Amino acid sequence: MNGMKSQDIVVLLKLASLQEQEGQAGSGEPYWSLSGEAPYSVRGLESLLGISKTEINASIKRSLASGLAIKDRDTGRANPHRRNLHNFIVHGLKFVFPAKPGGITRGIPTAFAAPMLKGLLVSGGEYIHIWPYAEGKDMGQSIEPLFKSVPEAVQKDDRLYEYLALVDAIRLGNQREAGLAGQRLSERLLNK
Incomplete structure (x- = not known):
């Protein structure tokens, strides 16, 4: 296997x-x-x-x-x-599956820049994290999604978008950010 x-x-x-x-x-x-x-x-x-x-x-x-x-x-x-x-x-x-921030590009916001997570945490960085996507409206620091079709898939499913944005917040975040994302994931995934 x-x-x-x-x-x-x-x-x-x-x-x-x-x-x-x-x-x-x-x-x-x-x-x-x-x-x-x-x-x-x-x-x-x-x-x-x-x-x-x-x-x-x-x-x-x-x-x-x-x-x-x-x-x-x-x-x-x-x-x-x-x-x-x-x-x-x-x-x-x-x-x-570590996340390594890349260059500045156009795409779809992820982690705490995603619409449903925006405002939960004020970031000290000047660039938001995005999944590269040619049709995206936002500019930010690129993060490779867990799979190449994620930017298209999340446009059809807001829950999936929130889950994958939380996953990226955990992959990218420091202890405080990852902890907050983990708590939110627990609320969503485990209904706690």
Whole structure:
């Protein structure tokens, strides 16, 4: 079994987001993606995330093997093991997938510059962190996203955007910033 890849975190956070959206639908109707595919299907995840079906399958297998996902007994689908995922993101992710700020470019704000996190922390730096994206409206210091399709995927899902921005805040932040992002992630992911 291959080791984890950064896109595994993107897939797991998308699954968490889908679960939450499904729970909020509340009408008993299943949540369907814009493409008409069931969002939990490999094809549905491919269209929502821009990650190939082969990579989605491999990612789910790695996540199940590592304990970051568990199989649902009723549906048979993989679900994120939220406690394990949270612990890995907060305590291990920045060592396994470190974020290295790059040059100034155009893109989509991430970390504490993301719209839903803006104002939570006043940064001393003059540049915001962004994921490079040609159609982005903001200029800032580039941070390579966990997977190349993240800038497109987050435009379709605000929850996924918040999760991945928090992940970047943890990867980039000093102890105080990472702690604040970890606390916010705990509130979102673990409902605490």
